[in-house]
Amino acid sequence: MKNLLKNLFLIKVLIILIKLTGLTLAWISVIKQGVEPIKPLFIVGAVFMFGSIIFQMIFLRCPHCNKELSSIGRLGDYCPHCGGRLDGEE
Numbered sequence: 001m002k003n004l005l006k007n008l009f010l011i012k013v014l015i016i017l018i019k020l021t022g023l024t025l026a027w028i029s030v031i032k033q034g035v036e037p038i039k040p041l042f043i044v045g046a047v048f049m050f051g052s053i054i055f056q057m058i059f060l061r062c063p064h065c066n067k068e069l070s071s072i073g074r075l076g077d078y079c080p081h082c083g084g085r086l087d088g089e090e
């Protein structure tokens, strides 16, 4: 299971990308079209951000204790909850 850390890393990168995309879309919507009334582009952006949170809750988990890992900051070599190695090696 050498690829596990890589996978968790990829998942994290994906979450950040989705979140940034949503943030950018919502931001463009507010800048170009204003806040009121709420525009479809803003909703799409919000859905992206919401989706990234769901994605994170489902996939960004420790393989040992199954607890959620933080999406903020660097993904460490060890789980902050149980201390298990995140690259899958005991």
Ligand SMILES: [Zn+2]
Residues within 6 Å of the ligand: 062, 063, 064, 065, 066, 067, 079, 080, 081, 082, 083, 084
């Ligand atoms: Zn753990």
